[in-house]
Amino acid sequence: MDKKKGSFTGSLGFILAAAGSAVGVGNIWRFPYLAAKDGGGLFILIYLVLVLTFGFTLLTTDIAIGRKTRKNALQAFGSISPKWGFLGKLTFLVPALIMTYYSVIGGWITKYLYDYIVTDGVEAAEDGYFVGFITSETLPIVFMLIFLLVTIWIVYRGVEKGIEQFSKFVMPGLLLLIIGIAIFSLTLKHTDTTGVTRTGIDGLIVYLKPDFKGLTLSKFLNILLDAMSQLFFSLSVSMGIMITYGSYVKKETHLEKSITQIEIFDTGVALIAGMMIIPAVFVFFGMEGMGSGPSLMFISLPKVFAAMGGTGKFVGILFFVMVVFAALTSCISIMETLVANCMEIFHAGRKKVCMGVGIFAVVTAVIICLGYNVLYFEVPLPNGSTGQLLDMADYISNSFLMPLISFLTCIFIGWVVKPGWIEGEMLENGAAFHKKRMYEIMVRYVAPLMMGILFLQSTGIFGFLGWE
Incomplete structure (x- = not known):
């Protein structure tokens, strides 16, 4: 292995780092929202089947490619077949x-964590607070820089001293926080102005009970595609990312066992996150409180914390500490992938490359922040929605490139x-x-077909043909 590169000290460090990459903001708000939107337990059942089949296949492929080639994504595909080197560039x-x-x-x-630490959090629950914050010209940049500098520092320290140590400390704490808040959510009870009383257990039933009402083939396919897109997130x-982390895994690590543990950890966090968020929102606002994207985390939940009274501040602090941890572990893995690739491209050391990637991250993030004020504009996206700079980057990376890369891989x-x-890599050192x-x-057979459908859906062709 290249001496500039590090390696995980053992399978536990690899599992926690990989799980940390997988457990991100998408687990906290996107999974619960989709479960509420797509039939509760029906979505969960479909998602679990996909994790055990598609998830295992895609994770196995990425991690095995990384460990066998001992290269990062940019060069791994080209080292196997020069004609397929373009796939590394796409990745x-x-x-x-x-x-x-x-x-x-x-x-x-x-910013929200800061608000709950220094204030009672009531202001964060007010209408228009979130929009007012992100459209500010300076505050979003200040808090972005705080978050990004922590990320850069951890990646700068390397694989063993930075990423692995941070993951070993944060991931168990993250899991305990999610479980603790989920249990608390189930104990909630609230009577609204119309006299209707809802409990956390009622919300849990909404979350877990399969809803087959009005289910058609078209609706089932939409749920299937939602669940598959969540798998990427x-x-x-x-x-x-997983190719990069795979290149750091030692040969004696049992890959199949490790991959299964990563799936269990990641899926468990997503399921418990749903138990944490859906019952709490349902208790205070019913089904009308279920929003998507930023509205769930930055608008609905602060209102829930405000409605809790005196305990709301404490729960809000715990919640946003947890989400900061989840966001950090994912952001670290994203930056590490860029650093590892650039180390191979420029044949330079980690510290120098890390500073260069850090500058790129700061400059581009500032531009994205300004996309909500001085650089604000809207463009139509193929899925029928409109978006700003952040939405465009998210759509291209997650909805367009990732299904395409999975299909080609x-x-x-x-x-x-x-x-x-x-299979030869999976059986290394006599492993099963x-x-x-x-x-x-x-x-x-199965994965290329599904990935091809997802990619075509991202282009908007189904809507153009009137199939949606």
Whole structure:
């Protein structure tokens, strides 16, 4: 291995770092929102099936490619087949785009944590507070820089002293916070102005009970596609991160066992996050309180904390500490992927490259912040919505590039180099590969079909043809 590169000291460090990458803001707000929107337990059931099949296939492919080639995403594909080197370049684009805005969202979360620490949090629950904050010309930049500087410092310290140590400290704490707040949410009870009383258990039933009402084939396919897109957000696949982390994994690590543990950790956090958020929002606002994206985390939940009275400040602090941790672990993995790739491109040391990537991250994040004020404009997106700079970068990276990369990766592994290439790495040092047959079927047939559908959906072609 290149001496400039580090490695995880053992399987626990790898599992916690990879799980930290996977457990991000998407687990905290996107998974609960989709579960509420797409039939509660029905969405959860479909998602679990996809995690055990597609999730395992995509994670296995990325991590095995990284460990076998001992290279990062930019060069890994080209080292296997020069004709497929372009796939590494496509993969490099994803973290580069995500890096431009992830620290901006991290700054928003940091601002709310600051509010709950220094005030009672009541102001954060007022109508228009979130919009007023993000459209400010200076505050979003200040808090983005605080969040980003912490990220840069951890990546600057390297794999063992930075990423692994941070993950070993943060991930257990993150899990305890999520479980604690989830239990608290289930104990909530509130009577609204119409005299209707709702409890946390009522909200849990809304979350977990499968809703088959009005289910059609078209609706089922939309739920399936929602669950599959969440898989990309949740497991950090098809963006080079897991290839990079795989290149740091030692040969004696049992890959299948580690991958299964990563899936269990990540999916468990997503499920518990739903138990934490949906019952709390339901108790105070009913189904009308369920919003998507920023409105759930930055508008609905602060109102929930305000409605709790004296305990709201304390719960708000715990919640936003937890979300800051989740955002940091994901942002660290994104930056590490860029640093690792650039170390190979420029044949330079970690510290010098880290500073260069840090400057890129700061400049682009400032531009994204200004996209809500001095650089504000709206453009139509293929999914029918309109967006600003942040929305454009998010759409291109997550909705367009990631399904395309997954599709091409499955074609490459399934039909060009053949699944046996991956299987050989999984069986390294006499390790078992119990899901070998399933992996072969998924990577050759099922996954390319689904990835192709997701990619076509991202282009808006189904809507153009009147199929949505």
